[in-house]
Amino acid sequence: MVMRVAVAASGRGSNLAALADQLDRPESPARIALVLSNRPDAPVLDLARRRGIPVHALRDCSDPTEWEEALRGAGADLVVLAGYLKKVPPETVSSWRGRMINIHPALLPRHGGPGMYGTRVHQAVLAAGEVQSGATVHLVTEEYDRGQILGQQPVPVLPGDTPETLAARVLEIEHRLLPAAVLAAARAGRAVPFRIEEAAGHSPVPSP
Numbered sequence: 487m488v489m490r491v492a493v494a495a496s497g498r499g500s501n502l503a504a505l506a507d508q509l510d511r512p513e514s515p516a517r518i519a520l521v522l523s524n525r526p527d528a529p530v531l532d533l534a535r536r537r538g539i540p541v542h543a544l545r546d547c548s549d550p551t552e553w554e555e556a557l558r559g560a561g562a563d564l565v566v567l568a569g570y571l572k573k574v575p576p577e578t579v580s581s582w583r584g585r586m587i588n589i590h591p592a593l594l595p596r597h598g599g600p601g602m603y604g605t606r607v608h609q610a611v612l613a614a615g616e617v618q619s620g621a622t623v624h625l626v627t628e629e630y631d632r633g634q635i636l637g638q639q640p641v642p643v644l645p646g647d648t649p650e651t652l653a654a655r656v657l658e659i660e661h662r663l664l665p666a667a668v669l670a671a672a673r674a675g676r677a678v679p680f681r682i683e684e685a686a687g688h689s690p691v692p693s694p
């Protein structure tokens with residue numbers, strides 16, 4: 487059975503593009519059934535439309551009924567937060583528990599939590615003198631960035647890095663990590679721990 491994935495995003499949507507590229511093949515075990523955004527003018531919605539993916543601009547992103555109707559209407563099995571910058575209603579988090587994942591641009595549990603998004607994350611990594619950063623995919627719970635970690639991939643922090651150069655290096659790895667997470671979930675039938683190599687299709691079984 488093909489897993490139907492709903493992606494929620496607020497901005498440019500490069501993670502959506504990477505995911506759509508990876509899933510856009512006949513034998514793919516997952517497909518993107520819906521892109522949701524809290525911003526009607528978000529570039530990610532245009533990107534989705536150009537690819538023929540149904541979109542839904544949330545009229546009230548704090549309304550769990552609107553979320554539920556959009557997700558059920560799309561027949562979603564899995565919800566992916568890919569640069570979604572608003573709070574997901576607690577009722578929605580609860581009813582999708584174990585079936586909603588997020589990508590964060592650092593190695594959680596470090597450099598996550600309320601207010602840690604965008605360039606602030608990379609500023610914090612540099613300010614802490616970390617020698618590596620990376621990306622993390624985790625289950626979504628009511629606490630920001632605290633749900634079970636499903637997969638991570640490090641990248642080095644290099645001398646002379648700025649938040650921008652570090653963000654670009656992390657983003658490259660995000661574009662591989664998120665498809666790996668979704669493919670592993672689709673093969674297992676639920677969100678599971680995974681390794682990044684699974685995006686290439688070499689590992690049909692989820693890692694323990």
Ligand code: GRF
Pocket residue numbers: 495496497498499500501502568569570589590591603604657660
């Ligand atoms: C990514 O760095 C993601 O980890 C973060 O927001 C950014 C979204 O980028 N939460 P994009 O919209 O997918 O290009």
